[in-house]
């Protein structure tokens with residue numbers, strides 16, 4: 133809802149308000165973004181300049197309140213007295229945009245450039261500012277509690293205008309903040325780094341051509357000392373998959389300026405007379421009470437206003453993916469055998485990953501080609517998909533359409549379609565990118581991918597992309613527009629296809645890609661202890677319905693860590709569950725455990741994927757439909773553990789709940805040489821008998837079962853004792869390093885007769 137009172141605009145979300153005013157100099161002042169207040173409160177938020185700041189450059193001679201450098205703004209004019217981070221650069225020319233008009237528009241104003249955008253029925257405030265040779269349009273809308281804004285600049289003069297920086301948003305927030313960014317690389321995504329925002333700029337930027345795992349476009353600004361449940365926290369993101377930029381800087385007056393948009397590095401856009409440039413949408417949310425509430429607001433926004441409407445609230449299938457189990461080494465027979473195993477375990481979707489086309493037997497050849505490799509798949513994709521469908525599973529397929537190997541029929545036919553820069557080609561994973569700024573390249577991809585999708589019953593696509601760009605320079609933005617065009621042409625007419633985007637794992641985990649496909653492969657790193665960081669930090673800004681989360685083999689390929697199967701499952705449950713391993717190597721007891729895991733997940737899938745997620749000390753919880761699922765994760769076990777506590781949040785203190793554990797079985801091998809002390813004969817822990825027993829026999833671990841109030845659960849429930857080196861007991865937790873426990877907390881129907 134939008135209120136306009138005199139020169140004040142109030143945009144209201146459910147619990148949030150954005151207050152802006154047009155000041156007497158025609159600049160758009162930012163008054164407040166935070167708790168819900170009224171337009172009538174605007175007065176309370178005005179920053180008064182009094183007798184000024186001494187050396188101020190003034191917009192009006194003698195008027196000490198007219199210093200733009202000290203104003204809290206929602207946009208600013210570079211070169212005209214505001215020396216803080218600027219939102220645009222017109223090739224060195226100053227800008228002097230002043231308010232001209234505004235309108236309230238029903239719903240979202242469609243993008244003209246083909247960029248993806250938030251959808252929903254929120255009203256939009258459209259403010260127009262003008263200067264002699266240009267118009268600036270600022271769009272603001274609040275979806276739920278999330279502010280979405282963008283800027284459009286139009287050349288109204290009669291000579292070309294060059295843009296070298298054009299941000300989506302600028303905001304000046306009173307107060308001191310710390311900025312948390314999420315940085316990393318391949319198999320090391322989303323490592324949080326927090327620095328105080330002071331007078332020098334703190335920058336979060338990607339220049340790889342893509343949003344990148346180096347610096348996710350999402351970040352936080354928090355009051356010092358903010359926690360999960362206390363303190364003022366702002367979250368920011370960008371609906372964009374290319375080079376991004378955000379900078380935060382604190383002014384002498386105590387205003388923290390934040391700009392967000394496309395990275396200005398290499399950015400160069402010439403606007404002919406009459407032409408306009410449209411920025412991606414910037415996203416911003418606020419929580420007055422810590423990170424948990426911020427995440428809840430962001431999650432609801434992504435689930436309701438970003439992901440394609442077909443997938444809103446729609447449960448995602450449990451999938452099996454061939455990659456980690458087979459890599460390039462498979463054939464029809466082997467895949468069908470795997471699919472039989474996967475179906476028998478409860479998987480609902482079989483995904484054939486890389487290697488099904490061209491001469492693709494390793495990563496050196498074949499990218500760019502689409503002919504099915506008949507040596508591996510003599511019955512084609514259709515034959516394979518039909519057999520998989522007959523097992524009761526859907527069929528999904530991997531593509532990497534943006535890339536080309538030099539050893540491919542496509543490259544031999546069209547070497548000029550690859551992105552090069554006039555120097556010797558720089559390969560990455562033996563591949564180049566295709567030039568998606570060329571319409572003929574986009575047509576080739578769309579035609580071929582659509583032909584494959586229509587050749588067989590394919591209901592899922594993993595869209596991979598495995599290199600950073602070079603050579604894009606000023607065309608980086610045009611490439612991303614090309615990518616969005618391709619995705620829209622392929623998937624908009626096929627909304628039922630579940631698109632999971634991937635880029636060497638989480639190298640393109642962003643809101644732009646999520647507008648086309650509702651989930652993203654978080655990381656090639658499936659080690660569950662590593663995933664606690666990756667998924668845990670993603671969860672600050674993205675909902676768990678967007679996480680591709682798979683159980684893989686142990687010891688893990690990237691860490692060599694041997695993590696119990698229960699923990700691999702318990703971590704992957706908080707996302708879209710999949711399995712990715714050679715199922716033929718599973719022990720019978722592991723199969724049984726996986727079957728139980730999948731059945732458990734299906735029972736609570738809607739809650740795991742769409743419930744209210746909260747991070748706890750040493751664990752995660754998710755709530756919905758009267759059920760809370762809480763997992764406690766252990767990293768290192770210590771001798772003589774004290775009394776453990778499970779403390780939940782967000783429950784109703786007066787409601788009665790039933791708490792139980794999922795229950796897990798302990799392998800005999802985990803007791804090592806201790807077994808000989810309880811066996812009648814002296815058994816060698818490395819001998820045949822105990823090795824066989826480890827494969828066949830399991831012992832029950834402790835199970836908790838209680839009926840209690842929400843108040844008690846939020847105060848903290850004492851857990852069963854832990855293993856203390858004094859023997860095995862069914863009524864204790866005998867978790868080893870990296871063990872975990874899943875608790876199910878269900879509302880009791882107090883009206884039911886007992």
Ligand code: DGJ
Nearest residue numbers: 455485486634636637656
């Ligand atoms: C990189 C992805 O992240 C992996 O999951 C897998 O699909 C490989 N590419 C296949 O080449």
